[in-house]
Amino acid sequence: MRSVDVVIVGAGPAGIGMAMELGKIPGLDFGVLESNRIGESFVRWPAQTRLITPSFHSNPFGLADLNAVDAATSPAIFAGAEHLSGRQYAEYLESVAQAAQLPIACGCKVLNVEPHVDGGFYLNTELGELFTRFLIWACGEYQFPDLSPFPGGQLCQHYAHIEDWQILESGPYIVIGGYESGLDAAINLVKLGHQVRLLVRRATWDLPNETDPSLVLSPYTRARLHEMESNDKLEIVYDASVIEVTQNADHSFRVHTADGRHWDVEQQPILGTGFLKGGGARQIKDLWMWDDDGHIVLSEVDESIMTPGLFLVGPQVRHDQRIYCFIYKFRQRFARIALQIAQRLQLDTEWLEGAGDGVWGPFGNSECCEGCEC
Numbered sequence: 001m002r003s004v005d006v007v008i009v010g011a012g013p014a015g016i017g018m019a020m021e022l023g024k025i026p027g028l029d030f031g032v033l034e035s036n037r038i039g040e041s042f043v044r045w046p047a048q049t050r051l052i053t054p055s056f057h058s059n060p061f062g063l064a065d066l067n068a069v070d071a072a073t074s075p076a077i078f079a080g081a082e083h084l085s086g087r088q089y090a091e092y093l094e095s096v097a098q099a100a101q102l103p104i105a106c107g108c109k110v111l112n113v114e115p116h117v118d119g120g121f122y123l124n125t126e127l128g129e130l131f132t133r134f135l136i137w138a139c140g141e142y143q144f145p146d147l148s149p150f151p152g153g154q155l156c157q158h159y160a161h162i163e164d165w166q167i168l169e170s171g172p173y174i175v176i177g178g179y180e181s182g183l184d185a186a187i188n189l190v191k192l193g194h195q196v197r198l199l200v201r202r203a204t205w206d207l208p209n210e211t212d213p214s215l216v217l218s219p220y221t222r223a224r225l226h227e228m229e230s231n232d233k234l235e236i237v238y239d240a241s242v243i244e245v246t247q248n249a250d251h252s253f254r255v256h257t258a259d260g261r262h263w264d265v266e267q268q269p270i271l272g273t274g275f276l277k278g279g280g281a282r283q284i285k286d287l288w289m290w291d292d293d294g295h296i297v298l299s300e301v302d303e304s305i306m307t308p309g310l311f312l313v314g315p316q317v318r319h320d321q322r323i324y325c326f327i328y329k330f331r332q333r334f335a336r337i338a339l340q341i342a343q344r345l346q347l348d349t350e351w352l353e354g355a356g357d358g359v360w361g362p363f364g365n366s367e368c369c370e371g372c373e374c
């Protein structure tokens with residue numbers, strides 16, 4: 001059985017960015033295992049979806065492109081676009097991986113993880129077995145949608161299962177969810193000429209005391225919504241807490257809210273209600289400690305509290321009030337994990353000089369954000 005120092009599972013932005021960081025450690029034997037292809041989740045985005053965080057080549061002036069997974073690269077330069085499509089972003093990840101000759105095995109799903117009593121992990125994969133001293137889980141959320149957020153959820157179509165809004169039959173449609181994916185669905189359907197009723201609990205574009213883009217609608221989507229204001233094809237229903245979807249005798253669907261209202265629609269309602277808590281980390285759910293809200297409890301170096309040697313990177317990482325659900329947020333944790341692993345393997349950590357959290361820009365370092373709320 002082959003044995004390595006570190007395995008990263010998943011080749012999305014978290015896995016590729018983490019691998020770029022590990023690649024700086026001389027003498028480290030590591031690899032990335034990906035069940036499909038590099039950037040698979042982005043390839044699966046609806047064709048019309050764009051990154052909401054803008055890309056801009058600010059790197060030479062000390063501010064890395066917001067969507068870069070390696071501080072020397074820029075998706076804006078790569079794609080010549082400010083808001084990349086999923087495919088463009090997947091191609092960017094692929095180009096970063098190729099240029100750095102990262103050791104990646106595609107088509108290699110990790111099926112089972114068995115921690116060893118003396119440390120390390122046995123991995124059972126589609127391409128055979130492997131032993132690793134450290135394991136970094138980077139399986140994201142997109143491929144793990146919550147298909148049943150309420151009874152009857154399975155009667156709906158989830159945002160994550162739409163390849164292209166253009167191939168949907170003519171509306172009207174009901175879209176459930178008032179954050180990025182719900183709004184993206186509604187905006188794209190209206191643009192294609194469908195009548196849309198969007199059911200939201202609250203207006204995430206109108207939260208005056210909130211600034212974190214993990215909780216409020218991005219400026220990009222707000223601007224797109226603003227353009228729709230005078231479009232009578234979009235109706236937004238507020239205070240709509242959906243509790244159930246049922247099917248009528250004529251096969252149409254009925255969407256019920258907690259306050260007793262309901263709406264009928266011929267086409268399957270569309271869920272923009274999010275992903276399973278913990279996302280792909282649920283594949284090895286017994287190796288993590290979970291809090292009462294369904295989030296994973298991590299050490300300050302993003303290691304599992306339950307299983308030493310197992311680390312998490314990606315949008316599921318949370319520390320206190322901080323939610324690392326965007327690329328520009330979770331990339332700040334790569335160096336921290338790489339340093340931990342290098343130190344425990346007693347490898348040279350000199351490479352970290354001049355790197356670390358601060359490499360992402362003056363406001364991107366954790367010392368700055370530890371004490372202040374910038």
Ligand SMILES: Cc1cc2nc3c(=O)[nH]c(=O)nc-3n(C[C@H](O)[C@H](O)[C@H](O)COP(=O)(O)OP(=O)(O)OC[C@H]3O[C@@H](n4cnc5c(N)ncnc54)[C@H](O)[C@@H]3O)c2cc1C
Pocket residue numbers: 009010011012013014015033034035036037038039040041042045049050051052053108109110111138139140141142143180181184280283313314315325326327328
């Ligand atoms: C519509 C939408 C728009 C978004 N826009 C933005 C944005 O503008 N800016 C931003 O910063 N973020 C954005 N996000 C969030 C961002 O996409 C995620 O935070 C990011 O994709 C997470 O990266 P990841 O590498 O953790 O996960 P993923 O990109 O999902 O990668 C995980 C990889 O793991 C692989 N995998 C899973 N299980 C296994 C297994 N058992 N074995 C092997 N491989 C496995 C998968 O195939 C996949 O390739 C958006 C999300 C959505 C849904």
